[in-house]
Amino acid sequence: MITTEAQERVRGWFNGRLPEDWKQTAPAITIDRDEITVLLTLPDVEIGAGASAAGAAETRAGRAKAFREDTREQRIAIAREAEHRFERKVSWGVVIGDRSELFTHLASPVMTRLRQPQRQVLDTLVDSGVARSRADALAWCVRLVAQHQDAWLAELRAAMDQVDQVRTKGPVA
Known part of the structure:
Protein backbone atom coordinates (compact mmCIF):
# COMPACT_ATOMS: atom_id res chain seq x y z
CA MET A 1 0.00 0.00 0.00
CA ALA A 107 0.26 -3.49 -18.04
CA SER A 108 1.72 -5.46 -15.14
CA PRO A 109 1.34 -9.23 -15.11
CA VAL A 110 -0.45 -10.54 -12.05
CA MET A 111 -0.31 -14.19 -11.07
CA THR A 112 -3.43 -15.74 -9.58
CA ARG A 113 -4.80 -19.18 -8.89
CA LEU A 114 -8.40 -19.73 -9.85
CA ARG A 115 -10.62 -22.69 -9.21
CA GLN A 116 -12.80 -24.12 -11.96
CA PRO A 117 -15.92 -21.97 -11.28
CA GLN A 118 -13.85 -18.78 -11.59
CA ARG A 119 -12.09 -20.06 -14.71
CA GLN A 120 -15.50 -20.84 -16.22
CA VAL A 121 -16.52 -17.20 -15.72
CA LEU A 122 -13.42 -16.05 -17.58
CA ASP A 123 -13.90 -18.65 -20.31
CA THR A 124 -17.52 -17.52 -20.80
CA LEU A 125 -16.32 -13.95 -21.32
CA VAL A 126 -13.73 -15.17 -23.84
CA ASP A 127 -16.11 -17.53 -25.67
CA SER A 128 -18.76 -14.80 -25.97
CA GLY A 129 -16.28 -12.33 -27.46
CA VAL A 130 -16.41 -9.92 -24.50
CA ALA A 131 -12.71 -10.58 -23.91
CA ARG A 132 -9.86 -11.83 -26.12
CA SER A 133 -8.20 -13.98 -23.45
CA ARG A 134 -8.49 -15.03 -19.83
CA ALA A 135 -6.11 -12.21 -18.89
CA ASP A 136 -8.29 -9.70 -20.76
CA ALA A 137 -11.40 -11.17 -19.10
CA LEU A 138 -9.85 -10.84 -15.64
CA ALA A 139 -8.91 -7.21 -16.35
CA TRP A 140 -12.49 -6.60 -17.53
CA CYS A 141 -13.82 -8.04 -14.25
CA VAL A 142 -11.48 -5.85 -12.19
CA ARG A 143 -12.58 -2.72 -14.12
CA LEU A 144 -16.22 -3.65 -13.58
CA VAL A 145 -15.75 -4.06 -9.82
CA ALA A 146 -13.83 -0.77 -9.61
CA GLN A 147 -16.57 1.01 -11.56
CA HIS A 148 -19.39 -0.26 -9.35
CA GLN A 149 -17.63 -0.24 -6.00
CA ASP A 150 -15.76 3.11 -6.02
CA ALA A 151 -17.24 4.30 -2.72
CA TRP A 152 -16.47 1.03 -0.94
CA LEU A 153 -12.92 0.92 -2.32
CA ALA A 154 -12.36 4.57 -1.24
CA GLU A 155 -13.56 3.71 2.28
CA LEU A 156 -11.27 0.68 2.36
CA ARG A 157 -8.28 2.79 1.25
CA ALA A 158 -9.06 5.40 3.94
CA ALA A 159 -9.15 2.65 6.57
CA MET A 160 -5.80 1.34 5.34
CA ASP A 161 -4.36 4.87 5.66
CA GLN A 162 -5.56 4.94 9.29
CA VAL A 163 -3.83 1.61 9.97
CA ASP A 164 -0.59 2.97 8.47
CA GLN A 165 -0.79 6.07 10.68
CA VAL A 166 -1.33 3.94 13.81
CA ARG A 167 1.60 1.69 12.85
CA THR A 168 3.97 4.66 12.54
CA LYS A 169 3.02 5.79 16.06
CA GLY A 170 3.65 2.32 17.50
CA PRO A 171 6.58 1.19 19.63
CA VAL A 172 9.99 0.92 18.05
CA ALA A 173 11.48 -2.56 18.20
Whole structure:
Protein backbone atom coordinates (compact mmCIF):
# COMPACT_ATOMS: atom_id res chain seq x y z
CA MET A 1 0.00 0.00 0.00
CA ILE A 2 1.21 3.49 -0.84
CA THR A 3 1.00 5.74 2.21
CA THR A 4 -0.66 9.13 2.12
CA GLU A 5 2.70 10.71 2.93
CA ALA A 6 4.35 8.99 -0.06
CA GLN A 7 1.52 10.12 -2.33
CA GLU A 8 1.91 13.70 -1.12
CA ARG A 9 5.67 13.59 -1.74
CA VAL A 10 5.13 12.44 -5.33
CA ARG A 11 2.37 14.98 -5.98
CA GLY A 12 4.47 17.76 -4.46
CA TRP A 13 7.49 16.85 -6.57
CA PHE A 14 5.47 16.82 -9.79
CA ASN A 15 3.76 20.09 -8.84
CA GLY A 16 7.18 21.70 -8.51
CA ARG A 17 8.70 20.01 -11.57
CA LEU A 18 6.00 20.28 -14.24
CA PRO A 19 6.08 23.32 -16.54
CA GLU A 20 3.54 25.97 -15.53
CA ASP A 21 1.67 25.79 -18.85
CA TRP A 22 0.94 22.09 -18.16
CA LYS A 23 -0.73 22.95 -14.83
CA GLN A 24 -3.67 25.17 -15.80
CA THR A 25 -5.63 22.55 -13.87
CA ALA A 26 -3.88 20.47 -11.21
CA PRO A 27 -2.70 17.19 -12.76
CA ALA A 28 -4.35 13.98 -11.57
CA ILE A 29 -1.55 11.80 -10.23
CA THR A 30 -2.21 8.15 -9.48
CA ILE A 31 0.37 5.96 -7.76
CA ASP A 32 0.65 2.23 -7.20
CA ARG A 33 3.52 -0.15 -6.45
CA ASP A 34 4.73 -0.14 -10.05
CA GLU A 35 3.74 3.11 -11.71
CA ILE A 36 3.02 6.81 -11.37
CA THR A 37 0.43 8.04 -13.87
CA VAL A 38 0.28 11.77 -14.56
CA LEU A 39 -2.94 12.86 -16.24
CA LEU A 40 -2.78 16.45 -17.51
CA THR A 41 -5.91 18.45 -18.32
CA LEU A 42 -5.50 20.55 -21.46
CA PRO A 43 -7.83 23.35 -22.55
CA ASP A 44 -10.67 22.08 -24.69
CA VAL A 45 -10.39 22.67 -28.43
CA GLU A 46 -12.51 25.13 -30.38
CA ILE A 47 -15.37 23.22 -31.95
CA GLY A 48 -17.05 24.98 -34.84
CA ALA A 49 -20.79 25.59 -34.81
CA GLY A 50 -22.63 22.64 -36.27
CA ALA A 51 -19.70 20.25 -35.79
CA SER A 52 -20.71 16.66 -35.24
CA ALA A 53 -19.82 14.70 -32.12
CA ALA A 54 -17.50 12.55 -34.25
CA GLY A 55 -15.81 15.67 -35.61
CA ALA A 56 -15.34 17.05 -32.09
CA ALA A 57 -13.89 13.72 -30.91
CA GLU A 58 -11.42 13.69 -33.81
CA THR A 59 -10.40 17.30 -33.11
CA ARG A 60 -9.67 16.36 -29.48
CA ALA A 61 -7.78 13.23 -30.61
CA GLY A 62 -5.65 15.39 -32.90
CA ARG A 63 -4.90 17.83 -30.08
CA ALA A 64 -3.89 14.95 -27.78
CA LYS A 65 -1.59 13.56 -30.48
CA ALA A 66 -0.01 16.98 -31.05
CA PHE A 67 0.61 17.45 -27.32
CA ARG A 68 2.14 13.98 -27.08
CA GLU A 69 4.54 14.66 -29.96
CA ASP A 70 5.38 18.26 -29.00
CA THR A 71 6.20 17.42 -25.37
CA ARG A 72 7.83 14.01 -25.81
CA GLU A 73 11.43 15.00 -24.97
CA GLN A 74 10.40 17.10 -21.98
CA ARG A 75 8.09 14.37 -20.62
CA ILE A 76 10.85 11.75 -21.00
CA ALA A 77 13.31 13.94 -19.07
CA ILE A 78 10.83 14.52 -16.24
CA ALA A 79 9.89 10.82 -16.17
CA ARG A 80 13.54 9.76 -15.91
CA GLU A 81 14.07 12.08 -12.95
CA ALA A 82 10.92 10.81 -11.23
CA GLU A 83 11.70 7.15 -11.96
CA HIS A 84 15.11 7.57 -10.36
CA ARG A 85 13.68 9.45 -7.36
CA PHE A 86 10.59 7.30 -6.67
CA GLU A 87 11.65 3.93 -8.17
CA ARG A 88 8.50 3.60 -10.26
CA LYS A 89 7.79 3.95 -13.96
CA VAL A 90 6.04 7.15 -15.03
CA SER A 91 3.18 7.16 -17.51
CA TRP A 92 1.45 10.15 -19.03
CA GLY A 93 -1.98 11.00 -20.34
CA VAL A 94 -4.21 13.95 -21.17
CA VAL A 95 -7.81 14.98 -20.72
CA ILE A 96 -9.29 17.30 -23.34
CA GLY A 97 -12.98 18.05 -22.97
CA ASP A 98 -14.71 14.70 -22.57
CA ARG A 99 -11.77 12.75 -24.01
CA SER A 100 -9.22 11.02 -21.80
CA GLU A 101 -6.19 9.39 -23.41
CA LEU A 102 -3.31 7.54 -21.77
CA PHE A 103 -0.01 7.41 -23.58
CA THR A 104 2.31 4.40 -23.12
CA HIS A 105 1.64 2.87 -19.72
CA LEU A 106 2.32 -0.35 -17.86
CA ALA A 107 0.26 -3.49 -18.04
CA SER A 108 1.72 -5.46 -15.14
CA PRO A 109 1.34 -9.23 -15.11
CA VAL A 110 -0.45 -10.54 -12.05
CA MET A 111 -0.31 -14.19 -11.07
CA THR A 112 -3.43 -15.74 -9.58
CA ARG A 113 -4.80 -19.18 -8.89
CA LEU A 114 -8.40 -19.73 -9.85
CA ARG A 115 -10.62 -22.69 -9.21
CA GLN A 116 -12.80 -24.12 -11.96
CA PRO A 117 -15.92 -21.97 -11.28
CA GLN A 118 -13.85 -18.78 -11.59
CA ARG A 119 -12.09 -20.06 -14.71
CA GLN A 120 -15.50 -20.84 -16.22
CA VAL A 121 -16.52 -17.20 -15.72
CA LEU A 122 -13.42 -16.05 -17.58
CA ASP A 123 -13.90 -18.65 -20.31
CA THR A 124 -17.52 -17.52 -20.80
CA LEU A 125 -16.32 -13.95 -21.32
CA VAL A 126 -13.73 -15.17 -23.84
CA ASP A 127 -16.11 -17.53 -25.67
CA SER A 128 -18.76 -14.80 -25.97
CA GLY A 129 -16.28 -12.33 -27.46
CA VAL A 130 -16.41 -9.92 -24.50
CA ALA A 131 -12.71 -10.58 -23.91
CA ARG A 132 -9.86 -11.83 -26.12
CA SER A 133 -8.20 -13.98 -23.45
CA ARG A 134 -8.49 -15.03 -19.83
CA ALA A 135 -6.11 -12.21 -18.89
CA ASP A 136 -8.29 -9.70 -20.76
CA ALA A 137 -11.40 -11.17 -19.10
CA LEU A 138 -9.85 -10.84 -15.64
CA ALA A 139 -8.91 -7.21 -16.35
CA TRP A 140 -12.49 -6.60 -17.53
CA CYS A 141 -13.82 -8.04 -14.25
CA VAL A 142 -11.48 -5.85 -12.19
CA ARG A 143 -12.58 -2.72 -14.12
CA LEU A 144 -16.22 -3.65 -13.58
CA VAL A 145 -15.75 -4.06 -9.82
CA ALA A 146 -13.83 -0.77 -9.61
CA GLN A 147 -16.57 1.01 -11.56
CA HIS A 148 -19.39 -0.26 -9.35
CA GLN A 149 -17.63 -0.24 -6.00
CA ASP A 150 -15.76 3.11 -6.02
CA ALA A 151 -17.24 4.30 -2.72
CA TRP A 152 -16.47 1.03 -0.94
CA LEU A 153 -12.92 0.92 -2.32
CA ALA A 154 -12.36 4.57 -1.24
CA GLU A 155 -13.56 3.71 2.28
CA LEU A 156 -11.27 0.68 2.36
CA ARG A 157 -8.28 2.79 1.25
CA ALA A 158 -9.06 5.40 3.94
CA ALA A 159 -9.15 2.65 6.57
CA MET A 160 -5.80 1.34 5.34
CA ASP A 161 -4.36 4.87 5.66
CA GLN A 162 -5.56 4.94 9.29
CA VAL A 163 -3.83 1.61 9.97
CA ASP A 164 -0.59 2.97 8.47
CA GLN A 165 -0.79 6.07 10.68
CA VAL A 166 -1.33 3.94 13.81
CA ARG A 167 1.60 1.69 12.85
CA THR A 168 3.97 4.66 12.54
CA LYS A 169 3.02 5.79 16.06
CA GLY A 170 3.65 2.32 17.50
CA PRO A 171 6.58 1.19 19.63
CA VAL A 172 9.99 0.92 18.05
CA ALA A 173 11.48 -2.56 18.20
